Amino acid sequence: MTGRDGGAELSPIEPSPVVILVRPQLAENIGSVARAMGNGGLFHLRLVAPRDGWPGERAWRTGSGAHRILDAVQVFDSVAEAVADLHRVFATCPRPRHIIKPVLTARGGAAEVVAIGTRGMKTGVLFGPERAGLDNDDIACADSLIRYDLNPGFMSLNLAQAVMVFGYEWWLARQGELPVRELQTNETRPATKGELDNFMVHLIRECDQSGFLNNPQKRPGMVRNLRHFFQRGEVTRQELQTLHGVVSELVRGRKEKR
Amino acid sequence: MTGRDGGAELSPIEPSPVVILVRPQLAENIGSVARAMGNGGLFHLRLVAPRDGWPGERAWRTGSGAHRILDAVQVFDSVAEAVADLHRVFATCPRPRHIIKPVLTARGGAAEVVAIGTRGMKTGVLFGPERAGLDNDDIACADSLIRYDLNPGFMSLNLAQAVMVFGYEWWLARQGELPVRELQTNETRPATKGELDNFMVHLIRECDQSGFLNNPQKRPGMVRNLRHFFQRGEVTRQELQTLHGVVSELVRGRKEKR
Numbered sequence: 284m285t286g287r288d289g290g291a292e293l294s295p296i297e298p299s300p301v302v303i304l305v306r307p308q309l310a311e312n313i314g315s316v317a318r319a320m321g322n323g324g325l326f327h328l329r330l331v332a333p334r335d336g337w338p339g340e341r342a343w344r345t346g347s348g349a350h351r352i353l354d355a356v357q358v359f360d361s362v363a364e365a366v367a368d369l370h371r372v373f374a375t376c377p378r379p380r381h382i383i384k385p386v387l388t389a390r391g392g393a394a395e396v397v398a399i400g401t402r403g404m405k406t407g408v409l410f411g412p413e414r415a416g417l418d419n420d421d422i423a424c425a426d427s428l429i430r431y432d433l434n435p436g437f438m439s440l441n442l443a444q445a446v447m448v449f450g451y452e453w454w455l456a457r458q459g460e461l462p463v464r465e466l467q468t469n470e471t472r473p474a475t476k477g478e479l480d481n482f483m484v485h486l487i488r489e490c491d492q493s494g495f496l497n498n499p500q501k502r503p504g505m506v507r508n509l510r511h512f513f514q515r516g517e518v519t520r521q522e523l524q525t526l527h528g529v530v531s532e533l534v535r536g537r538k539e540k541r
Numbered sequence: 542m543t544g545r546d547g548g549a550e551l552s553p554i555e556p557s558p559v560v561i562l563v564r565p566q567l568a569e570n571i572g573s574v575a576r577a578m579g580n581g582g583l584f585h586l587r588l589v590a591p592r593d594g595w596p597g598e599r600a601w602r603t604g605s606g607a608h609r610i611l612d613a614v615q616v617f618d619s620v621a622e623a624v625a626d627l628h629r630v631f632a633t634c635p636r637p638r639h640i641i642k643p644v645l646t647a648r649g650g651a652a653e654v655v656a657i658g659t660r661g662m663k664t665g666v667l668f669g670p671e672r673a674g675l676d677n678d679d680i681a682c683a684d685s686l687i688r689y690d691l692n693p694g695f696m697s698l699n700l701a702q703a704v705m706v707f708g709y710e711w712w713l714a715r716q717g718e719l720p721v722r723e724l725q726t727n728e729t730r731p732a733t734k735g736e737l738d739n740f741m742v743h744l745i746r747e748c749d750q751s752g753f754l755n756n757p758q759k760r761p762g763m764v765r766n767l768r769h770f771f772q773r774g775e776v777t778r779q780e781l782q783t784l785h786g787v788v789s790e791l792v793r794g795r796k797e798k799r
Contacts, residue, residue: 292694319702321695347697390713433712436550437579439605444577447702448709454691455648486787495790505783512780519641522770525763529744532753533791 293351295326298400300453301407302446303329303365305421308413310339314346314353315443316410321349323450324457329357329365329407362409362424370404371395374425375445376417377438385427392429393452408449413442474518482523483510489534551609553584556658558711559665560704561587561623563679566671568597572604572611573701574668579607581708582715587615587623587665620667620682625735628662629653629775632683633703634675635696642773643685650687651710652717662731666707671700681768682734684775731775740781741768747792 302325307313310333317328330337337358346353359365366372373392387395396406409425411417422428431448433440487496487506496502518526560583565571568591575586588595595616604611617623624630631650645653654664667683669675680686689706691698732740745754745764754760776784 315699318697318699322691322698322702324692324694347699349695349697389709431709432716433580433709434582436582437607439576439607440580441573441576441605441701443699444580444702444705447705451647451689451691451706451709458690489791490787493790493793495786508780508783509787512776512784518770522641522766525766526770528753529748529767530791532751533747533788535751 293321293326293349296324296457298403298405299324299326300396300400301327301329301369301405302449303331303362303407303409304333304442305331305362305365305409305417306334306412307442308334310335310337310341311345312413312442313337313339313356314342314344314349315441316446317342317346317349317352319443319447320352320450322447323454325446325450325453326352326355328352328355329359331359331362331365333358334412362421366407366409366424368405369407371399371406371427372409372425373406373427373429374409374417374422375429375431375449376411376422377430377440384422384425387427387429388432389429389448389452390432390456392427393449393456395427396453397456410442410445474520474523478520478523479513479518482526483513485527486513486530489530493534551579551584551607554582554715556661556663557582557584558654558658559585559587559627559663560707561589561620561665561667562591562700563589563620563667563675564592564670565700566592568593568595568599569603570671570700571595571597571614572600572602572607573699574704575600575604575607575610577701577705578610578708580705581712583704583708583711584610584613586610586613587617589617589620589623591616592670620679621734621738624665624667624682625733625738626663627665627734628731629657629664629685630667630683630734630772631664631685631687632667632675632680633669633687633689633707634680635688635698642680642683642769645685645687646690647687647706647710648690648714650685651707651714653685654711655714663733668700668703677765681765681772684772730778732778732781736778736781737771737776740784741771743785744771744788747788751792 302316302320304313304316307330313330313333320326320328337356342353343350373396399406408429409417409421411421431440431445486509490496496505560574560578562571562574565588571588578584578586595614600611601608631654657664666687667675667679669679689698689703744767748754754763
């Protein structure tokens with residue numbers, strides 16, 4: 284699933300939310316987070332009290348080209364300081380207890396972040412440490428919670444993957460209307476119905492001559508079957524050419540016999 | 542973002558697509574994939590020609606409790622064998638060239654997978670090796686492509702994160718209202734990949750014998766073209782039977798000549 288390293292071109296897409304890792308433990312996880320942020324088009328990364336200090340060399344190794352994000356990391360002593368310049372803060376939090384705040388899904392949260400950004404406000408999203416998650420004091424710094432809609436029977440969500448899902452939703456939310464489906468046509472184009480019909484005439488003529496369609500009761504159904512099949516999917520011109528060749532060559536021997 | 546280890550309770554949620562890792566390199570990545578699968582409620586994991594063999598101990602370490610998924614892994618020598626019992630196969634693929642297949646987003650693909658599953662068919666999703674991605678022969682085994690909608694300026698997507706995004710979308714798609722799709726075939730059922738492969742072997746053998754595939758430079762591309770074409774759409778068993786008949790009858794004349 285990798286492609287060429289596009290890390291050199293990474294730059295902020297504004298307005299873009301700040302990802303805030305609260306007390307992250309391992310530098311390699313911070314690097315993986317940066318990589319996931321790059322995938323989602325996120326750029327601003329802040330660390331609150333990273334356990335092993337900062338910078339941590341291993342982050343640049345797992346960052347897989349997202350070095351611009353890592354080079355621009357800002358470090359804070361507390362969550363309160365890390366969110367001080369932001370207008371709206373979300374906390375990702377699997378199961379809050381004794382806390383009453385609006386709870387959004389990742390999709391809903393991403394849409395909120397985009398909507399708030401268009402009003403000129405700065406947003407941030409808190410992610411807790413690898414094992415413990417955010418504590419109540421951290422969550423108190425947030426306006427709303429984001430709870431991921433995932434298998435409740437297996438809650439062990441990797442930090443970088445939590446960021447990935449948010450980044451993915453943010454990228455989609457920015458784009459608004461989503462193309463659900465498109466046809467990939469690089470070098471050839473789908474055949475027209477007329478071109479397809481030419482092939483069907485060719486195929487059925489040869490099937491008739493070979494005796495395959497000899498049974499008059501069965502013939503209409505079999506022809507229909509063949510038409511249905513070749514109609515389905517989208518046949519390209521190039522494929523039709525190949526199929527013409529297949530039919531011609533398969534019957535060549537019989538014709539030569541005559 | 543972690544919670545308690547719920548791995549012991551992991552079990553298949555049917556109908557559930559098969560995740561197929563093609564030539565994965567590192568056991569720890571396979572473990573991370575299993576963990577992501579657990580988050581998304583996926584269970585069935587197949588490996589095609591894992592570079593370092595299988596089982597790889599490190600997978601159970603990074604799997605973070607998803608040991609049931611890892612214990613149930615199936616290993617295959619080829620993609621064709623890994624998909625032989627499936628009805629519909631998707632390939633995750635960042636930028637295909639020279640290939641025409643339907644391309645879906647992760648969200649659209651997950652919705653398709655759910656819709657197909659409700660019709661009693663088995664689906665699978667191919668993920669390529671860490672560096673290279675899927676090659677053209679791998680992609681030829683798929684019906685449709687899934688291309689992730691993510692930052693095109695930073696394509697380096699970690700394998701487990703690719704699986705995570707798909708699993709996340711699958712989990713959400715399962716919960717949504719299912720689009721009721723008309724079943725076009727009430728009297729026959731879609732062919733499995735293995736049945737389709739039998740036909741391809743038949744067709745290509747006859748094409749070889751007729752001399753149609755004589756040019757060794759062109760042969761691989763032409764075979765791939767044919768495979769691409771017959772993969773598309775949903776071939777039914779009845780249609781396959783008809784197609785077998787067509788090929789056999791078209792060549793009968795040539796054989797009788799001998």
